[in-house]
Amino acid sequence: MTSLARGEPVLLGPAGPEPTGLGRFEGDFGGRFVPESLVPALEELEHEFRAAWHSDEFRREFADLLQSYAGRPTPVTECHRLSERLGVRVLLKREDLTHTGSHKINNVLGQALLTRRMSKRRLIAETGAGQHGVATATAAALFGLECIVFMGAVDVERQSLNVFRMRLLGAEVIPVHSGSATLKDAINDALRDWVATVETTHYCIGSVVGPHPYPWMVREFQRVVGDEARTQCRALLGGDPDVVVACVGGGSNAIGTFAGFVDTDARLVGVEAAGLGLESGKHGASVNRGVPGVLHGAKSLFLQDEHGQIREAHSISAGLDYPGVGPEHAALAAAGRAEYACATDHEALDAFQALSVTEGIVPALEPSHALAWVTRAAREGSIAPGSTVLVTLSGRGDKDAMQVAEHLSGDSR
């Protein structure tokens, strides 16, 4: 058996199940609800991806890039001091250690390879926290592609470090002022650009959202997280963890993680942003508080009012500030295979600091939500003492340092 140490070759597991029909997951979630102009491009992308994903050559190229460029495999780190504090055994899947600092790079390298296969020269992307934008700008630089990133004006403010990184990498960052000026609106403007440029441009969507084939394709590009973690857990624990936890914005790090464990007995938990609290109405808890709807090309769960207007989400973390969730999460929730919990802004800030001081790892605010839930669940006993808990640390916290510093100085005032 492989050790999956850093620098070892990346071994891609077998391809996961395809959705059925026109991109449908259980419960009829998914689909392809887009303007007619985009339909032929999505059909092409679906065919290209299917062919590539079953081609040894493509898989080898992808695996090589993940190893030599992105720095995979990423380790699983056991958190001894945190475990002692919480009374459960906490393991982190270290996506923060990838090149560019989050799991987003996995998906982007896959889509960049596909872009080249389709002979397109221009990449567009939306970004919330800026991590996906940075990853896309990085891949564009690597492949010599033009890159435009749409980013809500609010996020441009709170993630200014990443805006600078994208520009440094040669990408154009376009602030989006419409609507709530966050991730949802950035996706709207990316789609509007794509409607006009689809013949020469690939839309590199950053999560398991959007029209078919994106939720499936992005899950497949992210499943390396879960596949590696499963092998690593077996080596470390001699079996599967009891609980597998990841934060859920659109849901790509969570679905990639879950993909490695969905056929085990592990309890799967996605953690959404509770923002200022579920009762405040200011949150991003689309599974907990959303209802079925159709947005950005897919049928899934969305926060909306009684007339079917999409509501603005709120989260301290830009990456979770989205009023929807990928369709496969809606399906997993409906089937009861995964549960969806949430953590508030406040809890995430506490967890952000706790991991920093106990383990010397500064997490991004997004996975701080996952850590926050583990902390609460361990204290309240909804994770049994002594259980093993794998948490995907989807990204590192550098991008959030300024914002957290401001919050903390605000608190102490």
Next chain:
Amino acid sequence: MKLESHLRERREAGHKLLVPYVTGGLGAGWRDVLRAVAAAGADAIEVGIPFSDPVMDGKTIQEASQRALEIGATPDAIIADLRGIDIDIPIAVMTYYNPVFHAGHERFASALADAGVDAAIIPDLPFDELDGWGDAADRARVETVLLAAPTTPEERLRLICERSRGFVYAVALMGVTGERANLPEQALTMGRRCSKVTDRPVLLGVGISTPEQAVQAAGAADGVVVGSALVRRLLQGGGPDEAGAFVAGLRAALDAAT
């Protein structure tokens, strides 16, 4: 099949077809705008039911939608406002799929039918995803207008034209709604491509902003949909008179050219 039969009649009588778009709920007097537009010679009216995330729309209609929502426009209220309105041309609503899905296919279709709305245009509900809504709309005798795009391949274009009701909405360019300085060559190609595979009325829309462009486009199709150029005038404070004058200008240009 009131929209389609009306448009066919007008076409047979030798007219080019003119369908202006007005955002529903944009100001208290928005129905007076419809009346003025009808009186100015429109053949049908497209009424937008605003949605929070209009991905097929450019800045002008985005702004109009947001403004209408801010002053309380809802699908129910707009449909109620249309009930029994004293206008003798067909009305089609244009909205996005989520408000329809949220209301429920049957409920939305029958609400439209009860209000006397003849047709619906849902730009993010393509041919392949039409089933649930399409069946409910057929049962309620609401005509569903489908869109065809420059990227639509030939065989699919044929299927879309066949399944469309009311007219075929031929998207005149690659892009979202909004005024453009020139009509692209693509528009004319699109009009001809659709007309070749269907005898249903074919209307070119998206980007058609001036009487000159309308005349040019109508040379390759049965008529035009004009949205942003009209809505911009409303956003800039224009009322029914200005809307009516603009539509009358389009009408006169189209009539002079035939």
